[in-house]
Amino acid sequence: MKNQELIDYLESCGVCRVCQLRYLKARGSEYRDMQKTFQRLDVQVAAEETADNEIPAKKSRLDICTTCLGLFSKDFQQQLIDGILRSDYAKYDSPGIVLAFNLPMVLQLRQLSMWFALQSKFGASVDSNFAPDVPIKEAVKLILHPIVCTQLGKEYDANGLMINIELRHSTEADDVAQLVQLNKAAFPAQAKHQKRIEISRGLLEKQYQPSRLKAELFKKFLPIPPSPVNDSLELQSIQLCGPLVCVAGRYRKLSRELSHTPWVLNGKRIMEDSIEEIIIRNVGSHFSETPEKITFMSSGREDVDVRCLGKGRPFVLEIPNARCGSLTRTQALAMEQAVDATGTVSIHNLQLVPREELTHIKTGEEQKRKYYRALCVLEQPATLEILQKLQISESFDIQQKTPIRVLHRRPLHTRPRTIFGVKARVQRENPRLLVIDVVSQAGTYIKELVHGEFGRTAPSLSSIIGQPMDILALDVVGIDLDWPSDVNNAAAVE
Numbered sequence: 256m257k258n259q260e261l262i263d264y265l266e267s268c269g270v271c272r273v274c275q276l277r278y279l280k281a282r283g284s285e286y287r288d289m290q291k292t293f294q295r296l297d298v299q300v301a302a303e304e305t306a307d308n309e310i311p312a313k314k315s316r317l318d319i320c321t322t323c324l325g326l327f328s329k330d331f332q333q334q335l336i337d338g339i340l341r342s343d344y345a346k347y348d349s350p351g352i353v354l355a356f357n358l359p360m361v362l363q364l365r366q367l368s369m370w371f372a373l374q375s376k377f378g379a380s381v382d383s384n385f386a387p388d389v390p391i392k393e394a395v396k397l398i399l400h401p402i403v404c405t406q407l408g409k410e411y412d413a414n415g416l417m418i419n420i421e422l423r424h425s426t427e428a429d430d431v432a433q434l435v436q437l438n439k440a441a442f443p444a445q446a447k448h449q450k451r452i453e454i455s456r457g458l459l460e461k462q463y464q465p466s467r468l469k470a471e472l473f474k475k476f477l478p479i480p481p482s483p484v485n486d487s488l489e490l491q492s493i494q495l496c497g498p499l500v501c502v503a504g505r506y507r508k509l510s511r512e513l514s515h516t517p518w519v520l521n522g523k524r525i526m527e528d529s530i531e532e533i534i535i536r537n538v539g540s541h542f543s544e545t546p547e548k549i550t551f552m553s554s555g556r557e558d559v560d561v562r563c564l565g566k567g568r569p570f571v572l573e574i575p576n577a578r579c580g581s582l583t584r585t586q587a588l589a590m591e592q593a594v595d596a597t598g599t600v601s602i603h604n605l606q607l608v609p610r611e612e613l614t615h616i617k618t619g620e621e622q623k624r625k626y627y628r629a630l631c632v633l634e635q636p637a638t639l640e641i642l643q644k645l646q647i648s649e650s651f652d653i654q655q656k657t658p659i660r661v662l663h664r665r666p667l668h669t670r671p672r673t674i675f676g677v678k679a680r681v682q683r684e685n686p687r688l689l690v691i692d693v694v695s696q697a698g699t700y701i702k703e704l705v706h707g708e709f710g711r712t713a714p715s716l717s718s719i720i721g722q723p724m725d726i727l728a729l730d731v732v733g734i735d736l737d738w739p740s741d742v743n744n745a746a747a748v749e
């Protein structure tokens with residue numbers, strides 16, 4: 256089969272120039288200067304019928320390509336660009352875009368029909384297993400992606416703003432009905448097992464090729480070669496989905512009356528606000544119109560009455576469908592200042608992070624060390640002996656039953672935990688008060704470590720000194736996770 260014969264035949268079947276090149280297996284840039292590509296492949300084609308300033312020839316049904324249904328026509332490209340610009344596109348500030356086409360199944364059926372037609376015309380030179388054309392899906396990437404990117408002035412970026420384009424065609428319903436009948440006739444064994452016949456695009460791709468289906472049978476349901484059509488593909492819908500953006504930082508919790516996440520009991524709010532809400536309120540609105548879809552994660556958490564000081568606790572917001580994928584230092588500083596103004600939470604090191612880095616927060620939690628400072632009270636003034644017993648530089652293990660106070664939300668288990676060190680000093684004004692620093696494995700319940708909870712935590716600091724001890728206040732003073740990296744947004748802005 257000569258290229259010229261192939262193109263002449265395709266032309267007679269109403270196949271457009273772009274699709275003709277698909278049947279010549281043209282690659283990437285070869286679709287840009289089509290005349291040149293045809294020349295190089297030794298094919299004579301009539302010059303482009305309509306230059307821009309000419310009056311186009313009267314549209315006839317033959318103008319619509321029988322294989323792509325107008326997908327690669329100039330008209331359609333313009334419709335597509337207009338459609339994107341009419342959507343919420345302007346709301347998104349993303350330097351990169353990616354197009355996702357949802358194509359009607361008729362395109363695949365027509366591709367198969369043309370495959371049969373070529374076999375019948377050119378015989379064995381057309382393979383039964385390997386499609387004779389560059390698949391439409393691939394051609395869309397080669398042809399439409401660059402055109403749309405150029406027109407919109409955007410980069411192609413698989414992680415950018417996703418533009419979901421759904422297309423339909425007037426013949427889809429009828430042709431798919433035919434396909435259902437064809438499927439019953441061609442693959443009766445499969446059809447018997449299925450209650451409802453669902454023919455997916457994947458199944459079409461895999462099962463519908465000349466090696467597995469006879470042309471004679473196909474022809475009983477659908478024409479070979481594909482028949483001319485009266486109208487081209489239409490845009491059914493354009494939906495936009497912004498990228499997933501991750502914003503990380505560290506927070507300090509300055510209040511003993513603030514919960515980590517919204518605290519709701521029996522449908523009633525116990526506390527007005529939470530760390531999660533404060534941060535999402537002040538950071539999320541820059542990126543998203545739907546703050547309820549934002550996920551807040553942190554490297555562990557503290558109790559309502561526990562402060563978190565020192566460098567603070569790493570956190571990250573996972574923001575789906577973000578309208579904006581950037582964060583300047585000035586913007587970050589403004590967010591940090593807005594959170595600080597609450598007086599209950601303070602954040603710093605606010606920055607965008609790649610999604611892969613979320614593993615720092617999600618995994619290895621148990622291995623991390625946490626640094627605490629506890630204010631504890633004894634029944635009697637502290638003695639030198641007690642203080643000596645509470646200077647522990649060797650690590651030791653404890654067995655900790657789930658505390659009674661969290662049993663309503665955590666299963667009852669006994670967990671081993673490692674305490675890496677303990678240091679204590681007496682508070683000057685009151686010899687019954689001890690300031691105790693504890694370095695522990697993440698997940699240790701510190702309040703129970705101090706008083707022992709009737710032996711449910713053993714050993715406890717109370718059992719080590721051999722007398723009762725209670726805890727008055729607790730601060731987290733350090734979390735050994737060096738993430739995200741230090742950024743001083745204030746310094747950068749000055």
Ligand SMILES: [Zn+2]
Pocket residue numbers: 270271272273274275320321322323324325326327
């Ligand atoms: Zn075409």
